[in-house]
Amino acid sequence: MGYRVAVVGATGNVGREMLKTLAERAFPVSEVIALASGRSAGQEVSFGEKQVLKVQNLEKFDFKGVDIALFSPGASVSAVHAPRAAAAGCVVIDNTSQFRMDPDVPLVVPEVNPGALKGFRKRRIIANPNCSTIQMVVALKPLHEVARIKRVVVATYQSVSGAGKEAMDELFTQTRGIYVNDAATPEVFTKPIAFNCIPHIDKFMDDGFTKEEWKMAVETRKILDPDIQVTATAVRVPAFIGHGEAVNVEFESEITLEQAYDALRGAPGLTVLDRREDGGYATQVDVAGEDPVFVSRLRVDPTVPHGLAFWCVGDNLRKGAALNAVQIAEELVRQGLLVSESA
Numbered sequence: 001m002g003y004r005v006a007v008v009g010a011t012g013n014v015g016r017e018m019l020k021t022l023a024e025r026a027f028p029v030s031e032v033i034a035l036a037s038g039r040s041a042g043q044e045v046s047f048g049e050k051q052v053l054k055v056q057n058l059e060k061f062d063f064k065g066v067d068i069a070l071f072s073p074g075a076s077v078s079a080v081h082a083p084r085a086a087a088a089g090c091v092v093i094d095n096t097s098q099f100r101m102d103p104d105v106p107l108v109v110p111e112v113n114p115g116a117l118k119g120f121r122k123r124r125i126i127a128n129p130n131c132s133t134i135q136m137v138v139a140l141k142p143l144h145e146v147a148r149i150k151r152v153v154v155a156t157y158q159s160v161s162g163a164g165k166e167a168m169d170e171l172f173t174q175t176r177g178i179y180v181n182d183a184a185t186p187e188v189f190t191k192p193i194a195f196n197c198i199p200h201i202d203k204f205m206d207d208g209f210t211k212e213e214w215k216m217a218v219e220t221r222k223i224l225d226p227d228i229q230v231t232a233t234a235v236r237v238p239a240f241i242g243h244g245e246a247v248n249v250e251f252e253s254e255i256t257l258e259q260a261y262d263a264l265r266g267a268p269g270l271t272v273l274d275r276r277e278d279g280g281y282a283t284q285v286d287v288a289g290e291d292p293v294f295v296s297r298l299r300v301d302p303t304v305p306h307g308l309a310f311w312c313v314g315d316n317l318r319k320g321a322a323l324n325a326v327q328i329a330e331e332l333v334r335q336g337l338l339v340s341e342s343a
Contacts, residue, residue: 002030003338004066005329006090008081009073010034010045010055013165014095017322018070023048025326028333035061036073063088068338070325071095086124091338093325095128100219102127107222109134110327111269112141116223117331126328131320132156132212132234132243133219135293138319139312140224140249142267147255147306151229154216157237157244158201159284162316163188171238193238201234210234242284243320244313251306257298260308264295269319274298282313290315291323 005022009015015036022029034045034053041057058077063069063085071078071085072095082092082099099105106116107127120126129137140149160167167188174184174194184192191198202211209232217230237244265272271292273282281296293314301307314320332338 002028003068004031004033005029006033006035006061006063006066006069006085008035008058008069008071008085009077009095010053011036011040011043012072013161013168013317014072014321015070016045017317018072018325019045019047019053021318021322021326022070023051025330027326027329033061033066037077063090066090068093068329068332070322070329072321072325082125083123090124091120091332092125093128093328094125095321095325097130097215098127099123099125100127100129100215101222107219108328108331109137109223109324110331111267112137113223114331114335117328117335117337120332120337128321128325128328129219129223130212130215131162131316132158132232132245133216133223134320134324135243135312135314135316136216136245136247137220137224138267138269138293138314139247139264139295139310140220142263142270143249143251143255143260143308144224144228146259146263147251147253149225149228149249150252150306151231151250152220153231153248155233155235155246156201156212156216157197157235157239157246157284159239159242159316160189160193160236161241162201162243162320163236167193168240171240175238189236193236195238197238198236199233201236239284241288241315241317242313243316244284244311246309246311248301248309249307250301250304251308254306255308257300257308260298264298269293270295272296272298281311284313287313287315289318291318293319 035058075096075098078096078098104122212234213232216232282294297311301309
């Protein structure tokens with residue numbers, strides 16, 4: 001049985017990756033519909049190697065008969081059209097921040113909390129977490145099962161693709177411009193991004209943290225455990241694809257390095273690449289286009305009674321966005337929660 005699937009925001013970085021991932025993983029579709037704003041209507045996007053879809057106008061589209069919609073158009077657009085799609089009987093998987101902290105909307109990483117999907121019927125909307133949160137909780141989950149996590153301190157090294165195509169273009173233009181003495185004028189970012197790091201992602205909040213940093217804290221508690229304390233520093237770096245994270249974890253009880261390695265190596269969605277030698281770790285360049293979250297540099301943190309430190313990195317457009325959304329759809333099918341409206 002195939003499902004009618006709509007991809008909203010189909011012309012953006014994540015939307016195109018959603019289409020690519022649906023095709024690569026052979027999700028059972030009877031029809032795929034590409035949707036975007038009116039100004040993008042009529043453009044063409046690829047679905048798989050052979051099929052080309054003509055983009056339709058989201059504002060005029062009737063979701064009746066669509067089984068599942070993968071949304072990545074921006075929070076304000078999702079706020080209007082995701083409830084409209086849900087009211088038409090569609091199951092919405094939303095990649096924006098709009099619904100993540102709604103108590104009636106499950107916030108799901110399939111390797112971490114698949115059981116939360118059973119609560120989707122209240123709103124018929126499921127939220128995809130923030131890209132940085134996703135890769136961190138995939139790495140934290142198996143450790144949390146060995147020894148409960150008390151506190152997490154994380155610094156992120158986030159690629160420009162997390163800010164969209166214009167941000168990628170800005171990095172490219174500024175990098176090229178440096179070699180011909182062109183001035184690096186920031187438009188997407190607050191400072192030049194080429195050969196630079198910017199400790200500022202999303203808006204500043206009253207307490208001095210940015211909203212990106214706040215998201216990592218509250219989303220981790222909703223997904224993994226409400227008692228975990230998280231403090232984050234989110235940094236934009238001049239990489240095109242892939243987010244890195246330096247993570248320090250304090251546990252409530254003892255966990256040995258051997259126990260941690262065993263737990264991580266046996267966990268779904270994780271690859272351990274950790275050799276204590278030159279190049280024996282994963283970087284953003286290594287993981288672009290890859291599905292797993294990679295863990296490297298695992299070591300004991302001697303500054304707290306029960307501490308570990310590690311580095312994790314993942315493709316933010318795949319596991320951090322498109323892949324996680326498609327995996328949620330797959331999990332709905334596996335659990336028998338997705339019934340085709342068009343069957």
